Amino acid sequence: MALFKRIESAIDGSIGRRRLGYALLGLVILFFLWFPNDTSQSNYVKTVFISGFFYAILSSSWALLAGIAGQFSFGHMAFMGIGAYVAGLFARDGITFAALGIALTPESISSVGAIVIGTIVAGAVGLVIGWLLLRLRSAYLALFTIAFSELFRIAMLTEYDYTGGSNGLSLRPLLQVADVDTARQIEYYLMFALLIVCLLLMYRVAHSPIGMFLRAMREDEDAASALGVNVVRYKILIFVFTSMIVGLAGAIFYSDIGSERIIPEQLEVLQMSLIIAYAVIGGMESLLGAAAGAFISRYLLEAMREVVITLPLGLTLPDGSDAFVWETGAWRFALFGLVMVFTLRYMRNGLLYPILDWFSGRDLIMQETVSIRKSDDDVAADMEDSG
């Protein structure tokens, strides 16, 4: 601890924490930009990274909705699915209004157009759902959104004539690239750029007055409303905003080079629980924390598929091999669940947020969380002391 204090003061004395933080962030971004050019890495690792970016978007937008605005929605994956499915159906079927003489044939819709439509429809559904949810709080809200996303999943699974059922729906690719390596590279940069754009957008919202209103509503809705925060407006706004972000992410992720199909399995509550676990582990009240949590957890979960422990000192196992190999299977998820539970209990700000916070040098946690807020009893005791 003393060593840590000395390092801390040394950094504060020389370049300062914030600058160090920015420098490290810059290095991380540079690393991600450089990474696809590393020819020694297989396409598999790149795919893991790409899905890591995707989940980072989902988790950080959930952190905005649940952590910052306090709206515990379990319907996030459903909005992702709406974006992807609507984009896919539009690009495949088009839409025709015979009476108006308007015929949007599939050929006339570009894949970008389909993605835009998917995003807008996700936002519009978010508007309706957000409006319906105004009356519901905490547990009821969670239950309603679970019901909504399950209904959506079942409908997508069952209406296989349109959606392809459990085989999934392939979206029209944004880019047609024949060469596999180049395709991965393009996909990688596309998702990375999308992640950066989404994070900047959400950061902008979270650190605007709107973000303050949202935090105020999270802490005490009635008090915020009494102080003049238009609760209805901001609740709906944040719902629509995050729905559009995930709709966009879904539409783009499943479009990009047409490598993945959107399947109803992706909309299961379990997938949603992964998103939540990522955000919790990273830090529910921090966008960057949740995004980093998602990326790192995703990577670790992939890396832990097979754990190989090489024995030191030339020791061998009874069967003669010198390395202990463990096919982790579902155990890695079990471990992950355990980490989530303990994080919630003992590190409510997540495992990564305190680190990010240290770099900010402002002790944001102290300002942000309510964990240090005094309980009523303490306040009463204080008043007695002073009076």
Next chain:
Amino acid sequence: MVIEDTLFILWLMVAGPLWAAVGLYLLPNLNHNRSEKDQLPVTQLQIAGVIGGFALGPIGVGLFYFEPHLIRRTTIAAGIIVTVFVSSQVLVRVVEPNLPSVLWLVLAGPLWAALAAYFIPRQYRMVEADDQNVLTAAALGGFAIGPLIFGLMWKHTPKISRDWMIILGSLGAWQIYTVFAINNPDNLCVAAPFHVTYLTQQTANGVVIGAIYSLMAVGLTLIYSVQGIVSFAHGQLYMVGGYFSFYFLMFGANFLSDLTGTEVTINPLWGIPVAAVIVFVMGAAFERAFLKPMHDGLIERVSEYAILITFGFGFFIEYTTLAIAGPFPQRTGRFIEIRRFTLQRTQITDDFAFGPINIIGDRVFAMIIGIVLIFALLYFLQRTWTGRGLRATSQDKQAAAVAGINPTNMNTLSFALGSMLAAMSGAALIPIFAWVPWVGAEMVGRSYVIVVLGGLGSVPGALVGGIIVGIVEALGAGCHPDPSKGAAYKEAFALVIFALVLLLKPTGLFGREQH
């Protein structure tokens, strides 16, 4: 997607412009009641009126008129796009194939329901009448009798009793059935002379399975009534209860076979207490470690913490089970040797016969287990000191503590008991369903529906809710025009009820009003 020309033109020619004109005329009136500086720009109001009226008809106009803050360009644009998309979809997929009867139900019923649900409670509050249950009654009435509900409820604002709900609800259900019957004359549920038998068969199946759904939901409701939290690990505890029973029966049978040297099987009934004890301990340990700090005031934003922590616990259990048991479906032996109970066919008149009705034996046995356990629980809650302590804690923690009840222990007991009930229903159902580690996720959805329908915190509500959900699922799946899709939509029918209850009457059938 090609829209039937005449219909679409009709809709555009008649409804759209009409409501656009109404909106154009109505919306600028908003400025009358406003002070000088609050005036909204008239052009914006007019545009909103036209667009809202055209795209959403009366809903759009009403929405903008009563919620003027929603008039924003983004809202309008998104509204139009979704309206065009949704209405075209509805027109093509639903209305066009079986036009006349569905049109009224699909379009008019919900429309009147929405209108009534929006305006009638306002009227009640305006005349300062008791507006309890008015929202529910208005929505049901709008759906069932259309504009007539305004005549009934607008002027005299009668007090809404339970009779209103029952009458209006059954009227609406009867209408759905009629429209369904007109459109699907060959469906087994409506085609005479078999339909009574078929419906009874389905209902009986629903009641039987519903009773065991109730058992699980009772556990959830018990936890909620004492602790005020919804356990999101409930489905996983149900699942793991089934697995404990399965492994106990397997290892127990092996052990006994080795011991006696003959082939021994154990009745799955014995698995139920074993699963109950193990999960009771698990639940108590989890409560002590993770939920108790919540009641000690160590944790802020309790309800959200409770959602996440139980969710994480469920996640952990599910994947641990998957790692140990693997993804292969498992099933134990039967409870009883009788395969099915049959009610014989009886000829009532010359061309009308009733029966035969078959119910699978094990299901009946599981139902009996469920009902016996629920009554045992009720006895415990009503007649024993500890049970009364639980109920006292659920009503008023501090008063209970004053009376010498330890609330901490009651919290632990409620979570452990609730989890135990989930595990017992799991152990009671593993002889009937194929068991996989994700079976809990599906089942828990149902118990949420049941507890919300019955009223969170009400034990009789959970019993009634379970049976209703069982019946709705059985009828929905059995009567869907396309049998394969009907089975797939089985859960969805219950979820629709769920969404409606949450929106219209969040306290459920027997729920206490929230304080």
